[in-house]
Amino acid sequence: MKSDMQLQQDVIAELNWDPSINATHVGVSANDGAVTLTGHVSSYAEKWAAERAALRVAGVKALAIEMDVQLPNADRRDDADISRSVANLLQQLTEIPKEGLQVMVEKGWVTLSGTVEWDYQRQIATRIVRHLLGVTGVSDNIAIRPKLSMNEVKGGVENALRRRAIADMDSISVTIQGSDVILHGSVHSWSERELADHAAWGMPGVHQVINRIKVAI
DSSP: OOOHHHHHHHHHHHHHHOTTOOGGGEEEEEETTEEEEEEEESSHHHHHHHHHHHHHSTTOOEEEEEEEEOOOGGGOOOHHHHHHHHHHHHHHOTTSOTTSEEEEEETTEEEEEEEESSHHHHHHHHHHHHTSTTOOEEEEEEEEOOOSOHHHHHHHHHHHHHHTTOTTGGGOEEEEETTEEEEESEESSHHHHHHHHHHHHTSTTOOEEEEOOEEOO
């Protein structure tokens, strides 16, 4: 069990290790395994990278984000310009239905809505927008259009977890509620928790994954 000071130092070290993050203006505090990131970064992609870096550190039970995105003057764009760029990028992606998504931008914050058939399509759309110049945040309101019965999804998720040889497979349960997959149980690391989450999202027809798996440190 790490002390709060050790956890804080480990998160700071991870932020400094990641070349996509300038941690100069990022503050880190820890309290009973809950880590808070404060300060500011120069892009939304950098903010997202900082969040992921903190979650990679063993011992992090919860993460609070109080960072702001402060764009350099040269990176600032008006909402209409960002909206056109997002729409053009999405139109160029062969993996995404041309009429499947809608874009709204307010003060640099992009909201994506609409429907796709697979979660990987949703992830591609949010990833490409995340790295676009001038974007200060991304809200993902994209829905997954059901293609399979939920019974098939449940079986597929359980089989995927077995294939990935998760050590705590027996402690994970999968339930279906409407078009949502709910994961319960406990694992020994965030990476195992993410594997279970990824396995659930890998099935077509899944609208939402509610991950209630706990990380037992």
